[in-house]
Amino acid sequence: MIVREHFDRDLRHLQDEILRMGSEVEENLVTAVDALRARDLKRSQRVIEADHWINQRQLTLNMEALTLIATQQPTAKDLRLIAAVMNIANELERIHDYAKGIGRISLMMNSDPIPAELMAEFPEMAAKTGSMLHRALDAFINRDEALVRAIPAEDDIVDELFNKALKKMTEAFMHNLTSYEDINRLGWANHNLERSADRVGNICEWVGYMITGKFEEYV
Amino acid sequence: MTNTVHSNGHIAIQANNMHVYYGNFRAVKDITLQFPSHQISALIGPSGCGKSTVLRSFNRMNDLVATARVEGEVLYHNHNIYDAGVDPVEVRRHIGMVFQKPNPFPKSIYENVAWGARVNGFKGNMDDLVESALRQAALWDEVKDKLDQSGYSLSGGQQQRLCIARTIAVKPEIILMDEPTSALDPVATLKIEELIQELKKSYTIIIVTHNMQQAARASDYTAFFNMDEDRAGYLEEYNETNELFTNPKNELTEQYITGRFG
Numbered sequence: 001m002i003v004r005e006h007f008d009r010d011l012r013h014l015q016d017e018i019l020r021m022g023s024e025v026e027e028n029l030v031t032a033v034d035a036l037r038a039r040d041l042k043r044s045q046r047v048i049e050a051d052h053w054i055n056q057r058q059l060t061l062n063m064e065a066l067t068l069i070a071t072q073q074p075t076a077k078d079l080r081l082i083a084a085v086m087n088i089a090n091e092l093e094r095i096h097d098y099a100k101g102i103g104r105i106s107l108m109m110n111s112d113p114i115p116a117e118l119m120a121e122f123p124e125m126a127a128k129t130g131s132m133l134h135r136a137l138d139a140f141i142n143r144d145e146a147l148v149r150a151i152p153a154e155d156d157i158v159d160e161l162f163n164k165a166l167k168k169m170t171e172a173f174m175h176n177l178t179s180y181e182d183i184n185r186l187g188w189a190n191h192n193l194e195r196s197a198d199r200v201g202n203i204c205e206w207v208g209y210m211i212t213g214k215f216e217e218y219v
Numbered sequence: 220m221t222n223t224v225h226s227n228g229h230i231a232i233q234a235n236n237m238h239v240y241y242g243n244f245r246a247v248k249d250i251t252l253q254f255p256s257h258q259i260s261a262l263i264g265p266s267g268c269g270k271s272t273v274l275r276s277f278n279r280m281n282d283l284v285a286t287a288r289v290e291g292e293v294l295y296h297n298h299n300i301y302d303a304g305v306d307p308v309e310v311r312r313h314i315g316m317v318f319q320k321p322n323p324f325p326k327s328i329y330e331n332v333a334w335g336a337r338v339n340g341f342k343g344n345m346d347d348l349v350e351s352a353l354r355q356a357a358l359w360d361e362v363k364d365k366l367d368q369s370g371y372s373l374s375g376g377q378q379q380r381l382c383i384a385r386t387i388a389v390k391p392e393i394i395l396m397d398e399p400t401s402a403l404d405p406v407a408t409l410k411i412e413e414l415i416q417e418l419k420k421s422y423t424i425i426i427v428t429h430n431m432q433q434a435a436r437a438s439d440y441t442a443f444f445n446m447d448e449d450r451a452g453y454l455e456e457y458n459e460t461n462e463l464f465t466n467p468k469n470e471l472t473e474q475y476i477t478g479r480f481g
Contacts, residue, residue, distance in 0.1 A: 003479045073432055075464045075476045213466025 006071050014064060014085045015141060017156045019059040021057045021089065024050065024136045025096045029196060032102035033126040036109075036189065037119050044106035051100040058093040062086050077210075084210035086142065091199045095133070098192035098199075105185045115178055116185050118168055121161040125193040128158050132200045138208045151200070152218040158197035165190045199209075231256040232277055232314070232395055237291035239272050239281065246272050248451040252442060254393075257366055259366070259424045261434035261460065264444035265480065269452020273444070274395050274427045278314035279307040295393075312339060315391035319398040321378030323370030323385075328353075328362050331370045331381055335389040348388055355421070356384035357414045376407025380414065380447035387422070394418065398424040400433065412437040431476055435464045443472045 004179070028047045035043035067081045068074060074082055132151050139148040173183050201219050209215040230253045239247040247269035254260045262270040272281065279300060281287040292299040300310050322461040323331050332349045341348065349366070358380040362373070370381055379399060386394055396415075400408040415424055415437055428434050434441050441464070442457040448456045456463065456472040473481045 004477075007478075028417050073435075075431075075435070076467050079465060189351050 004146070005080075007068070007074075007078075010068055010072075011078065011081060012066070014061065014068075014082070017057065017061055017064075017078050018085055018088055018092075018140065019137055021054065021061070021092050022133060024054065024057075025092045025099065026133050028128050029099045029102075029133075029193075030123075030126045032099040032106070032190075033122045034188060036102055037116070037122065039106070039109075039114075041107060044103040045078060045173045046210070047103035048107075051096055054093055054096040058089045060114045061089040076213075080210045080213060084140070084206045087206040088203050091203045095129075095199050097195045100172055101192045102189045105189050108185060110179060110182055114182060114186070115144040118172060118178070119184070119189075120168075121165040122189065122193060125158050125161045125165075125190075125197070128154065128161075129193065129197040129200060130168065132197060133203070134198055136207060138203070140210070143211050145208060145211045148204045148211070150217060152204050155197045155201055155219060162194040222438050228258070229256040230254065232272070232293065232425075234276070235292045235294065237273075237276060237289065237293060239269070239276055240286075240288045240290070241284065241339055242286040245449065245451045247276075248447070248453050250454050252457060254423060254425055255440065256423050257419055257421075258439040258442040259419050259426065259437060261438035261440065262425065262427045262442050262444060263429070263431055263434045263450040263475075264452070264455075264477070265446065266429070267450065267452070268446045270442075270444045271397055272426045272452065274335060274425060275316075277393070277395055277425065278311045278316055279435050280311075280316060282307050312389055313391050314393040314395060315386035315389065316395040316397065317379070317382050317386055317399050320383050320402050321375060323364070323373070323378050323381050326370060327367045328370050328373070328381060329366040332384045332388045335385055339389055348443045352384040352388035353381075355387055355418065357410065358384055374407070376410055379403060379407070379411060383411075383414065383418075387418070391422065393423045393425065396424065398427055398429060401429065408433070435460060443467075443469075443475060445471055445475070 013159070028050055031043060032047045034040070035047065065086045068082055072078075132154055135147060135193065136151055138144065166187070169183050169187055172178055173180065205218055209216065226304060230409045232252040237247070237250040238245060240306065251274055262274060264270050275281045276289055277293060289301055293301060295314065297311070298305070305357065324334060326334070329349055332352050333345050336345065336348055350359060350363075353362060354393045358377060361377060365372070370378060373381060373446045383394075401413050403411065412433065415426070418424060426434075438460045440457065444452050445455040446452055456467060456469045458468070463472065464476060467476060471480075
Protein backbone atom coordinates (compact mmCIF):
# COMPACT_ATOMS: atom_id res chain seq x y z
CA MET A 1 0.00 0.00 0.00
CA ILE A 2 1.24 3.48 -0.82
CA VAL A 3 1.13 5.55 2.36
CA ARG A 4 -1.05 8.67 2.07
CA GLU A 5 -2.13 7.98 -1.50
CA HIS A 6 -5.15 10.28 -1.31
CA PHE A 7 -3.17 13.10 0.24
CA ASP A 8 -0.50 12.77 -2.45
CA ARG A 9 -3.19 12.89 -5.12
CA ASP A 10 -4.61 16.08 -3.59
CA LEU A 11 -1.15 17.67 -3.51
CA ARG A 12 -0.63 16.79 -7.18
CA HIS A 13 -4.00 18.33 -7.98
CA LEU A 14 -2.94 21.63 -6.35
CA GLN A 15 0.21 21.70 -8.46
CA ASP A 16 -1.70 20.92 -11.66
CA GLU A 17 -4.10 23.75 -10.90
CA ILE A 18 -1.22 26.19 -10.40
CA LEU A 19 0.15 25.20 -13.81
CA ARG A 20 -3.26 25.69 -15.42
CA MET A 21 -3.71 29.07 -13.77
CA GLY A 22 -0.12 30.06 -14.62
CA SER A 23 -0.41 29.26 -18.31
CA GLU A 24 -3.65 31.24 -18.54
CA VAL A 25 -1.98 34.24 -16.87
CA GLU A 26 1.09 33.98 -19.10
CA GLU A 27 -1.05 33.85 -22.23
CA ASN A 28 -3.35 36.69 -21.23
CA LEU A 29 -0.50 39.03 -20.36
CA VAL A 30 0.88 38.65 -23.89
CA THR A 31 -2.60 38.85 -25.40
CA ALA A 32 -3.44 42.03 -23.49
CA VAL A 33 -0.41 43.79 -24.99
CA ASP A 34 -1.07 42.45 -28.50
CA ALA A 35 -4.68 43.57 -28.34
CA LEU A 36 -3.69 47.01 -27.05
CA ARG A 37 -1.26 47.54 -29.89
CA ALA A 38 -3.60 46.13 -32.52
CA ARG A 39 -6.55 48.13 -31.08
CA ASP A 40 -8.43 44.81 -31.02
CA LEU A 41 -11.09 45.70 -28.48
CA LYS A 42 -12.76 42.28 -28.61
CA ARG A 43 -9.59 40.54 -27.50
CA SER A 44 -9.03 43.20 -24.82
CA GLN A 45 -12.54 42.48 -23.59
CA ARG A 46 -11.83 38.76 -23.44
CA VAL A 47 -8.78 39.34 -21.24
CA ILE A 48 -10.93 41.43 -18.88
CA GLU A 49 -13.56 38.70 -18.73
CA ALA A 50 -10.99 35.99 -18.06
CA ASP A 51 -10.13 37.72 -14.80
CA HIS A 52 -13.28 36.35 -13.22
CA TRP A 53 -12.11 32.79 -13.88
CA ILE A 54 -8.66 33.56 -12.48
CA ASN A 55 -10.17 35.02 -9.30
CA GLN A 56 -12.28 31.89 -8.89
CA ARG A 57 -9.21 29.67 -9.35
CA GLN A 58 -7.31 31.65 -6.72
CA LEU A 59 -10.15 31.34 -4.23
CA THR A 60 -10.72 27.65 -4.91
CA LEU A 61 -7.02 26.83 -4.65
CA ASN A 62 -6.74 28.68 -1.34
CA MET A 63 -9.80 26.91 0.05
CA GLU A 64 -8.52 23.50 -1.07
CA ALA A 65 -5.14 24.26 0.49
CA LEU A 66 -6.77 25.35 3.77
CA THR A 67 -8.88 22.19 3.80
CA LEU A 68 -5.73 20.08 3.46
CA ILE A 69 -4.13 21.98 6.35
CA ALA A 70 -7.22 21.42 8.49
CA THR A 71 -7.70 17.77 7.65
CA GLN A 72 -4.26 16.33 6.85
CA GLN A 73 -1.95 18.11 9.30
CA PRO A 74 0.74 18.62 6.66
CA THR A 75 4.33 19.08 7.80
CA ALA A 76 7.77 19.68 6.27
CA LYS A 77 7.83 19.45 2.43
CA ASP A 78 4.07 18.96 2.25
CA LEU A 79 3.40 22.04 4.35
CA ARG A 80 5.88 24.12 2.37
CA LEU A 81 4.29 23.00 -0.89
CA ILE A 82 0.88 24.11 0.37
CA ALA A 83 2.29 27.46 1.53
CA ALA A 84 3.91 27.93 -1.88
CA VAL A 85 0.68 27.04 -3.71
CA MET A 86 -1.33 29.60 -1.73
CA ASN A 87 1.21 32.36 -2.28
CA ILE A 88 1.80 31.55 -5.95
CA ALA A 89 -1.97 31.53 -6.56
CA ASN A 90 -2.19 34.98 -4.99
CA GLU A 91 0.72 36.31 -7.07
CA LEU A 92 -0.81 34.89 -10.26
CA GLU A 93 -4.11 36.54 -9.43
CA ARG A 94 -2.33 39.90 -9.05
CA ILE A 95 -0.42 39.48 -12.31
CA HIS A 96 -3.70 38.77 -14.04
CA ASP A 97 -5.12 41.95 -12.52
CA TYR A 98 -2.30 43.77 -14.30
CA ALA A 99 -3.22 42.04 -17.57
CA LYS A 100 -6.86 42.97 -17.02
CA GLY A 101 -5.72 46.55 -16.34
CA ILE A 102 -4.00 46.67 -19.73
CA GLY A 103 -7.24 45.36 -21.26
CA ARG A 104 -9.18 48.17 -19.57
CA ILE A 105 -6.63 50.74 -20.75
CA SER A 106 -7.06 49.42 -24.27
CA LEU A 107 -10.83 50.04 -24.06
CA MET A 108 -10.31 53.52 -22.61
CA MET A 109 -7.79 54.76 -25.18
CA ASN A 110 -9.02 57.41 -27.54
CA SER A 111 -9.79 56.13 -30.99
CA ASP A 112 -7.02 58.23 -32.51
CA PRO A 113 -4.10 56.14 -33.61
CA ILE A 114 -1.64 55.78 -30.74
CA PRO A 115 1.97 56.38 -31.72
CA ALA A 116 3.31 52.84 -32.01
CA GLU A 117 6.66 54.08 -30.78
CA LEU A 118 5.28 54.59 -27.28
CA MET A 119 4.36 50.90 -27.02
CA ALA A 120 7.39 49.51 -28.80
CA GLU A 121 8.81 47.93 -25.63
CA PHE A 122 5.56 46.39 -24.40
CA PRO A 123 5.65 43.13 -26.42
CA GLU A 124 9.14 42.33 -25.25
CA MET A 125 8.26 43.16 -21.64
CA ALA A 126 5.22 40.87 -21.80
CA ALA A 127 7.14 38.10 -23.57
CA LYS A 128 10.03 38.32 -21.11
CA THR A 129 7.72 38.26 -18.08
CA GLY A 130 5.76 35.38 -19.61
CA SER A 131 8.95 33.43 -20.16
CA MET A 132 10.14 34.11 -16.59
CA LEU A 133 6.78 32.94 -15.27
CA HIS A 134 6.81 29.83 -17.44
CA ARG A 135 10.25 28.80 -16.21
CA ALA A 136 9.40 29.68 -12.59
CA LEU A 137 6.52 27.22 -12.78
CA ASP A 138 8.76 24.62 -14.46
CA ALA A 139 11.11 25.05 -11.50
CA PHE A 140 8.10 24.69 -9.17
CA ILE A 141 7.16 21.34 -10.71
CA ASN A 142 10.75 20.07 -11.04
CA ARG A 143 11.96 21.43 -7.67
CA ASP A 144 14.79 23.18 -9.55
CA GLU A 145 16.50 25.47 -7.07
CA ALA A 146 19.24 26.68 -9.46
CA LEU A 147 16.68 27.77 -12.03
CA VAL A 148 14.47 29.53 -9.55
CA ARG A 149 17.45 31.45 -8.19
CA ALA A 150 18.52 32.55 -11.68
CA ILE A 151 15.19 33.90 -12.96
CA PRO A 152 14.65 37.02 -10.76
CA ALA A 153 17.80 38.71 -12.09
CA GLU A 154 16.12 38.83 -15.51
CA ASP A 155 13.82 41.43 -14.04
CA ASP A 156 16.59 43.93 -14.82
CA ILE A 157 15.83 43.53 -18.52
CA VAL A 158 12.17 44.36 -17.93
CA ASP A 159 13.17 47.33 -15.77
CA GLU A 160 15.39 48.63 -18.57
CA LEU A 161 12.55 48.37 -21.08
CA PHE A 162 10.28 50.11 -18.58
CA ASN A 163 12.69 53.03 -18.28
CA LYS A 164 13.12 53.23 -22.03
CA ALA A 165 9.35 53.39 -22.57
CA LEU A 166 8.96 55.89 -19.74
CA LYS A 167 11.53 58.18 -21.31
CA LYS A 168 9.68 58.13 -24.63
CA MET A 169 6.41 58.88 -22.89
CA THR A 170 7.95 61.81 -21.05
CA GLU A 171 9.29 63.22 -24.30
CA ALA A 172 5.96 62.70 -26.05
CA PHE A 173 4.29 64.57 -23.22
CA MET A 174 6.79 67.43 -23.27
CA HIS A 175 6.47 67.83 -27.02
CA ASN A 176 2.74 67.46 -26.90
CA LEU A 177 2.86 64.58 -29.40
CA THR A 178 -0.23 62.86 -28.07
CA SER A 179 -2.93 63.54 -25.52
CA TYR A 180 -2.04 63.66 -21.84
CA GLU A 181 -4.77 61.09 -21.07
CA ASP A 182 -3.37 58.54 -23.47
CA ILE A 183 0.18 59.01 -22.25
CA ASN A 184 -1.02 58.63 -18.69
CA ARG A 185 -2.83 55.38 -19.58
CA LEU A 186 0.16 54.01 -21.44
CA GLY A 187 2.23 54.92 -18.39
CA TRP A 188 -0.02 52.69 -16.34
CA ALA A 189 0.28 49.85 -18.84
CA ASN A 190 4.06 50.24 -18.63
CA HIS A 191 3.85 50.12 -14.84
CA ASN A 192 1.65 47.01 -14.95
CA LEU A 193 4.18 45.17 -17.08
CA GLU A 194 7.06 46.18 -14.84
CA ARG A 195 5.18 45.07 -11.70
CA SER A 196 4.20 41.75 -13.28
CA ALA A 197 7.86 40.83 -13.63
CA ASP A 198 8.46 41.80 -9.97
CA ARG A 199 5.68 39.43 -8.94
CA VAL A 200 7.27 36.61 -10.89
CA GLY A 201 10.27 37.28 -8.66
CA ASN A 202 8.01 36.77 -5.61
CA ILE A 203 6.84 33.46 -7.07
CA CYS A 204 10.47 32.40 -7.43
CA GLU A 205 11.08 33.17 -3.76
CA TRP A 206 8.17 30.97 -2.69
CA VAL A 207 9.33 28.14 -4.93
CA GLY A 208 12.79 28.52 -3.36
CA TYR A 209 11.24 28.32 0.11
CA MET A 210 9.30 25.24 -0.87
CA ILE A 211 12.48 23.51 -2.05
CA THR A 212 14.92 24.58 0.67
CA GLY A 213 12.81 25.43 3.71
CA LYS A 214 14.42 28.86 3.94
CA PHE A 215 12.76 32.00 2.63
CA GLU A 216 15.25 34.26 0.87
CA GLU A 217 14.74 37.47 -1.04
CA TYR A 218 16.47 36.96 -4.36
CA VAL A 219 16.58 40.57 -5.54
CA MET B 220 23.44 14.23 13.56
CA THR B 221 22.15 17.18 15.53
CA ASN B 222 22.01 16.39 19.20
CA THR B 223 22.83 19.63 20.89
CA VAL B 224 20.57 22.62 20.91
CA HIS B 225 21.30 26.28 20.89
CA SER B 226 19.53 27.40 23.98
CA ASN B 227 20.51 30.49 25.91
CA GLY B 228 19.56 28.88 29.17
CA HIS B 229 20.98 25.98 31.12
CA ILE B 230 20.89 22.34 30.30
CA ALA B 231 18.66 20.53 32.81
CA ILE B 232 19.78 17.01 31.99
CA GLN B 233 21.84 15.34 29.32
CA ALA B 234 22.67 11.86 28.10
CA ASN B 235 26.18 11.12 26.90
CA ASN B 236 26.73 8.04 24.74
CA MET B 237 23.98 6.23 26.60
CA HIS B 238 23.16 2.62 25.72
CA VAL B 239 20.33 0.67 27.35
CA TYR B 240 20.21 -3.13 27.34
CA TYR B 241 17.51 -5.57 28.35
CA GLY B 242 19.57 -8.71 28.94
CA ASN B 243 21.57 -9.21 25.76
CA PHE B 244 19.27 -7.08 23.67
CA ARG B 245 20.47 -3.54 23.06
CA ALA B 246 17.25 -1.53 23.13
CA VAL B 247 18.83 1.90 22.73
CA LYS B 248 22.23 2.81 21.38
CA ASP B 249 24.56 5.73 21.74
CA ILE B 250 22.19 8.49 22.75
CA THR B 251 23.78 11.90 23.24
CA LEU B 252 21.19 14.52 23.91
CA GLN B 253 20.78 17.71 25.93
CA PHE B 254 17.54 19.05 27.37
CA PRO B 255 17.34 22.80 28.03
CA SER B 256 15.91 24.02 31.33
CA HIS B 257 12.37 25.36 31.40
CA GLN B 258 11.63 24.03 27.97
CA ILE B 259 9.36 21.26 26.77
CA SER B 260 11.16 18.57 24.82
CA ALA B 261 9.26 15.86 22.99
CA LEU B 262 10.55 12.40 22.11
CA ILE B 263 8.84 10.94 19.04
CA GLY B 264 9.37 7.93 16.82
CA PRO B 265 7.81 4.67 15.65
CA SER B 266 6.76 1.94 18.09
CA GLY B 267 9.74 0.11 19.50
CA CYS B 268 12.23 2.88 18.76
CA GLY B 269 13.16 3.12 22.43
CA LYS B 270 11.75 6.54 23.24
CA SER B 271 10.07 5.35 26.47
CA THR B 272 13.21 3.44 27.41
CA VAL B 273 15.23 6.63 26.98
CA LEU B 274 12.73 8.58 29.07
CA ARG B 275 12.80 5.99 31.85
CA SER B 276 16.58 6.13 31.89
CA PHE B 277 16.42 9.74 32.99
CA ASN B 278 15.12 8.93 36.46
CA ARG B 279 16.40 5.37 36.78
CA MET B 280 12.97 3.89 36.31
CA ASN B 281 14.69 1.11 34.34
CA ASP B 282 16.24 -0.06 37.62
CA LEU B 283 12.86 -1.64 38.30
CA VAL B 284 13.39 -3.98 35.33
CA ALA B 285 15.66 -6.79 36.55
CA THR B 286 17.45 -7.32 33.22
CA ALA B 287 17.88 -3.66 32.33
CA ARG B 288 21.37 -2.16 32.18
CA VAL B 289 22.44 1.36 31.28
CA GLU B 290 25.87 2.26 29.86
CA GLY B 291 27.20 5.73 29.32
CA GLU B 292 26.11 8.59 31.49
CA VAL B 293 23.13 10.74 32.32
CA LEU B 294 24.31 14.04 33.74
CA TYR B 295 22.11 15.97 36.13
CA HIS B 296 23.79 18.95 37.77
CA ASN B 297 27.11 17.59 36.54
CA HIS B 298 26.61 14.28 38.33
CA ASN B 299 26.05 10.98 36.59
CA ILE B 300 22.83 9.63 38.06
CA TYR B 301 24.16 6.10 37.39
CA ASP B 302 27.26 6.56 39.53
CA ALA B 303 27.67 4.06 42.36
CA GLY B 304 26.23 5.44 45.58
CA VAL B 305 23.50 7.51 43.92
CA ASP B 306 20.14 6.75 45.52
CA PRO B 307 17.54 6.20 42.76
CA VAL B 308 14.75 7.30 45.11
CA GLU B 309 16.54 10.61 45.59
CA VAL B 310 16.94 10.92 41.78
CA ARG B 311 13.19 10.40 41.33
CA ARG B 312 12.43 13.11 43.87
CA HIS B 313 14.16 15.61 41.60
CA ILE B 314 13.08 14.03 38.36
CA GLY B 315 9.43 13.00 38.58
CA MET B 316 7.35 10.98 36.19
CA VAL B 317 3.78 10.99 34.94
CA PHE B 318 2.59 7.82 33.25
CA GLN B 319 0.43 6.89 30.31
CA LYS B 320 -2.58 5.79 32.34
CA PRO B 321 -3.58 7.98 35.25
CA ASN B 322 -2.66 5.99 38.35
CA PRO B 323 -4.06 7.74 41.40
CA PHE B 324 -3.78 5.92 44.72
CA PRO B 325 -7.00 4.50 46.20
CA LYS B 326 -7.08 7.41 48.60
CA SER B 327 -8.66 10.82 48.82
CA ILE B 328 -7.76 13.58 46.39
CA TYR B 329 -6.00 15.37 49.24
CA GLU B 330 -3.96 12.32 50.26
CA ASN B 331 -2.96 11.63 46.66
CA VAL B 332 -1.25 15.00 46.51
CA ALA B 333 0.09 14.97 50.09
CA TRP B 334 1.52 11.45 49.88
CA GLY B 335 4.86 12.17 48.25
CA ALA B 336 5.56 15.11 50.52
CA ARG B 337 4.71 13.02 53.60
CA VAL B 338 7.07 10.25 52.48
CA ASN B 339 9.79 12.87 52.07
CA GLY B 340 9.17 14.15 55.61
CA PHE B 341 7.62 17.46 54.57
CA LYS B 342 7.31 19.67 57.67
CA GLY B 343 5.49 22.74 56.32
CA ASN B 344 1.79 23.52 55.95
CA MET B 345 0.35 20.54 54.11
CA ASP B 346 -2.93 22.28 53.23
CA ASP B 347 -1.02 25.04 51.48
CA LEU B 348 1.16 22.56 49.65
CA VAL B 349 -1.84 20.54 48.44
CA GLU B 350 -3.67 23.67 47.29
CA SER B 351 -0.62 25.04 45.52
CA ALA B 352 0.06 21.75 43.71
CA LEU B 353 -3.57 21.40 42.67
CA ARG B 354 -3.62 24.99 41.45
CA GLN B 355 -0.47 24.45 39.41
CA ALA B 356 -2.06 21.34 37.94
CA ALA B 357 -5.14 23.42 37.00
CA LEU B 358 -7.36 21.14 39.05
CA TRP B 359 -8.04 23.17 42.21
CA ASP B 360 -11.27 24.82 41.08
CA GLU B 361 -12.74 21.47 40.12
CA VAL B 362 -11.89 19.62 43.33
CA LYS B 363 -11.56 22.19 46.13
CA ASP B 364 -14.99 21.27 47.57
CA LYS B 365 -14.40 17.52 47.53
CA LEU B 366 -10.81 17.01 48.61
CA ASP B 367 -11.84 14.11 50.82
CA GLN B 368 -13.40 12.16 47.96
CA SER B 369 -11.55 9.30 46.32
CA GLY B 370 -9.14 10.09 43.50
CA TYR B 371 -11.02 7.46 41.52
CA SER B 372 -14.15 9.63 41.55
CA LEU B 373 -12.54 11.98 39.04
CA SER B 374 -12.69 11.77 35.24
CA GLY B 375 -9.68 10.42 33.31
CA GLY B 376 -8.39 13.86 32.46
CA GLN B 377 -8.84 15.04 36.06
CA GLN B 378 -7.08 11.92 37.34
CA GLN B 379 -4.13 12.67 35.08
CA ARG B 380 -3.98 16.25 36.38
CA LEU B 381 -4.18 14.82 39.91
CA CYS B 382 -1.14 12.68 39.11
CA ILE B 383 0.62 15.78 37.81
CA ALA B 384 -0.27 17.58 41.07
CA ARG B 385 1.10 14.60 43.02
CA THR B 386 4.33 14.80 41.02
CA ILE B 387 4.85 18.52 41.51
CA ALA B 388 3.96 18.41 45.22
CA VAL B 389 7.43 16.95 45.89
CA LYS B 390 8.91 19.94 44.01
CA PRO B 391 10.92 18.19 41.34
CA GLU B 392 13.07 20.06 38.84
CA ILE B 393 12.27 17.88 35.85
CA ILE B 394 9.00 16.17 34.97
CA LEU B 395 9.09 13.18 32.64
CA MET B 396 5.82 12.35 30.93
CA ASP B 397 5.30 9.02 29.19
CA GLU B 398 2.44 9.43 26.72
CA PRO B 399 0.44 11.33 29.34
CA THR B 400 -2.62 11.90 27.16
CA SER B 401 -2.91 8.66 25.21
CA ALA B 402 -5.73 7.45 27.46
CA LEU B 403 -7.58 10.79 27.34
CA ASP B 404 -10.20 12.28 25.04
CA PRO B 405 -9.28 15.27 22.81
CA VAL B 406 -10.58 17.95 25.18
CA ALA B 407 -8.81 16.49 28.20
CA THR B 408 -5.71 16.14 26.01
CA LEU B 409 -5.72 19.84 25.08
CA LYS B 410 -6.16 20.76 28.75
CA ILE B 411 -3.05 18.77 29.64
CA GLU B 412 -1.15 20.40 26.78
CA GLU B 413 -2.16 23.85 28.03
CA LEU B 414 -1.15 22.86 31.52
CA ILE B 415 2.27 21.72 30.31
CA GLN B 416 2.83 25.16 28.78
CA GLU B 417 2.17 26.70 32.20
CA LEU B 418 4.31 24.17 34.02
CA LYS B 419 7.40 24.89 31.97
CA LYS B 420 7.75 28.19 33.79
CA SER B 421 8.62 26.19 36.90
CA TYR B 422 9.85 22.86 35.54
CA THR B 423 11.73 21.27 32.69
CA ILE B 424 9.48 18.87 30.85
CA ILE B 425 10.37 15.89 28.70
CA ILE B 426 7.44 14.17 27.08
CA VAL B 427 7.18 10.96 25.09
CA THR B 428 4.31 11.02 22.68
CA HIS B 429 3.22 8.83 19.79
CA ASN B 430 1.04 11.72 18.67
CA MET B 431 3.20 13.78 16.33
CA GLN B 432 0.73 16.62 16.31
CA GLN B 433 1.02 16.80 20.06
CA ALA B 434 4.78 17.15 19.80
CA ALA B 435 4.29 19.85 17.16
CA ARG B 436 1.70 21.72 19.23
CA ALA B 437 3.10 21.40 22.70
CA SER B 438 6.90 21.20 22.62
CA ASP B 439 9.84 23.53 22.09
CA TYR B 440 12.29 20.83 21.03
CA THR B 441 11.69 17.52 19.36
CA ALA B 442 13.92 14.45 19.24
CA PHE B 443 13.07 11.89 16.58
CA PHE B 444 14.15 8.33 17.37
CA ASN B 445 14.29 5.46 14.94
CA MET B 446 15.33 1.82 14.99
CA ASP B 447 18.34 0.32 13.23
CA GLU B 448 18.40 -3.09 11.53
CA ASP B 449 19.15 -4.76 14.89
CA ARG B 450 16.06 -3.08 16.33
CA ALA B 451 18.16 -0.84 18.55
CA GLY B 452 16.69 2.62 19.00
CA TYR B 453 18.87 5.59 18.08
CA LEU B 454 18.49 9.34 17.80
CA GLU B 455 17.90 10.30 14.18
CA GLU B 456 17.40 14.05 14.52
CA TYR B 457 16.99 16.62 17.27
CA ASN B 458 16.05 20.24 16.70
CA GLU B 459 13.73 23.05 17.64
CA THR B 460 10.20 21.78 17.08
CA ASN B 461 9.29 24.54 14.63
CA GLU B 462 12.31 23.72 12.52
CA LEU B 463 11.92 19.95 12.72
CA PHE B 464 8.31 20.08 11.56
CA THR B 465 8.79 22.59 8.76
CA ASN B 466 12.27 21.80 7.52
CA PRO B 467 13.71 18.53 8.85
CA LYS B 468 17.34 17.86 7.98
CA ASN B 469 17.16 14.10 7.50
CA GLU B 470 15.17 12.22 4.90
CA LEU B 471 13.95 9.65 7.47
CA THR B 472 12.61 12.43 9.68
CA GLU B 473 10.89 13.93 6.68
CA GLN B 474 9.27 10.59 5.84
CA TYR B 475 8.15 10.00 9.41
CA ILE B 476 6.62 13.38 10.12
CA THR B 477 4.89 13.58 6.74
CA GLY B 478 3.37 10.16 7.38
CA ARG B 479 5.24 8.34 4.62
CA PHE B 480 7.37 6.13 6.82
CA GLY B 481 8.16 2.54 5.92
